[in-house]
Amino acid sequence: MSLYDELLEALPELTENDFWPYVGTIVLQNDSDGLGDYIAKWDYPKPIPDGFKLGK
Amino acid sequence: MTKARTLADNYAADINGITAGTGITGGGTSGTVTITNQMATTIDAAGDLIYGTGSDAFTKLSIGTAGQILKVNSGATAPEWAAASAASGPAFKARRTADQNVASANTWVKVQLNAEVYDTDNCFDSTTNYRFTPTKAGYYQFNSRIYFPINNNYVNFLALYKNGTVVAQTNAGTNGTNANMAGPPGLSDLQSANGSSDYFEIYAYSTSAGNDIGGGAEQVTYFSGVWIRGL
Numbered sequence: 001m002s003l004y005d006e007l008l009e010a011l012p013e014l015t016e017n018d019f020w021p022y023v024g025t026i027v028l029q030n031d032s033d034g035l036g037d038y039i040a041k042w043d044y045p046k047p048i049p050d051g052f053k054l055g056k
Numbered sequence: 057m058t059k060a061r062t063l064a065d066n067y068a069a070d071i072n073g074i075t076a077g078t079g080i081t082g083g084g085t086s087g088t089v090t091i092t093n094q095m096a097t098t099i100d101a102a103g104d105l106i107y108g109t110g111s112d113a114f115t116k117l118s119i120g121t122a123g124q125i126l127k128v129n130s131g132a133t134a135p136e137w138a139a140a141s142a143a144s145g146p147a148f149k150a151r152r153t154a155d156q157n158v159a160s161a162n163t164w165v166k167v168q169l170n171a172e173v174y175d176t177d178n179c180f181d182s183t184t185n186y187r188f189t190p191t192k193a194g195y196y197q198f199n200s201r202i203y204f205p206i207n208n209n210y211v212n213f214l215a216l217y218k219n220g221t222v223v224a225q226t227n228a229g230t231n232g233t234n235a236n237m238a239g240p241p242g243l244s245d246l247q248s249a250n251g252s253s254d255y256f257e258i259y260a261y262s263t264s265a266g267n268d269i270g271g272g273a274e275q276v277t278y279f280s281g282v283w284i285r286g287l
Contacts (some may be wrong), residue, residue, distance in 0.1 A: 002160035002265065019162040021213050021225055021261055028163040029259070032156075032186065037163050 003028055003037035003052075010049035018044060031056075078112045107135055145192040145283025146177035152202075152269060152277040161265035164215065164222075167202060167258045173274045186257060188281055193251030198224075198281040200258050201242035203270030213261035214241035219254060223247060248287060256281065 001009075007026070008014050018024050027041035038056045042048050073085040082091040095106050095114060103119025105126075120126075120137030129136045150169035158165045168186050180188045190196060204212040216224040224245035247256065258279045260269055270276045 004162050030165045032166040032168050
């Protein structure tokens with residue numbers, strides 16, 4: 001399961017629009033360095049769910 | 057018998073001596089007096105230049121070689137001849153050789169541009185970080201295009217990142233009806249670079265999971281750039 005899917009599961013209220021480039025409040029990123037997906041930006045009104053973190 | 061007058065006789069209103077001032081040599085109090093312009097005698101050959109080295113002091117700079125220009129030295133203390141700067145800078149084009157899978161939806165993924173079409177100044181890293189780090193300060197024109205398979209009802213994005221932050225972005229989408237009408241995203245942008253630490257990368261994003269960024273010949277998925285002018 002991808003980080004995106006895991007976040008949707010942890011916060012069911014999230015939609016694709018919350019991640020939408022430029023206008024979304026959450027940015028997920030993968031720098032193709034073998035470290036996988038991570039949360040690059042979190043401006044969503046609620047805190048990052050337990051078990052997740054900002055950055056790699 | 058009439059005595060010849062000399063400067064040393066010091067008659068009233070007479071000049072009784074000539075003394076060399078700054079930049080002048082010679083002088084005397086009698087007979088033929090010669091004064092010489094030191095600046096003129098410092099010049100030995102055609103093209104010699106005279107410049108100051110301090111208060112009331114000067115020296116010579118011999119002519120340079122063909123095509124050289126006059127510039128201030130590194131210590132900002134004197135002029136010197138130097139080769140004229142070529143009005144050019146780094147240029148590169150990198151491409152993706154094989155498909156790159158983007159497993160996660162709605163996630164920016166760095167495009168691994170793993171081959172170089174050209175890289176004039178070895179500024180593109182096509183093995184580790186897949187980024188362009190120009191070694192000459194200035195403004196750079198960038199162009200990029202990625203191939204994403206087209207399907208119904210999703211949108212693909214392409215972004216130019218500078219030092220890890222998006223600075224230009226574009227997208228192409230499909231509407232479910234005319235899927236094949238949607239083109240792959242491409243972008244162009246002009247960005248400044250400091251010529252040392254600034255770097256540029258390409259990221260892709262799709263609202264559909266499991267897409268492949270197409271790889272192959274240089275026209276499929278690429279990132280190119282060229283120095284345009286100084287800062």
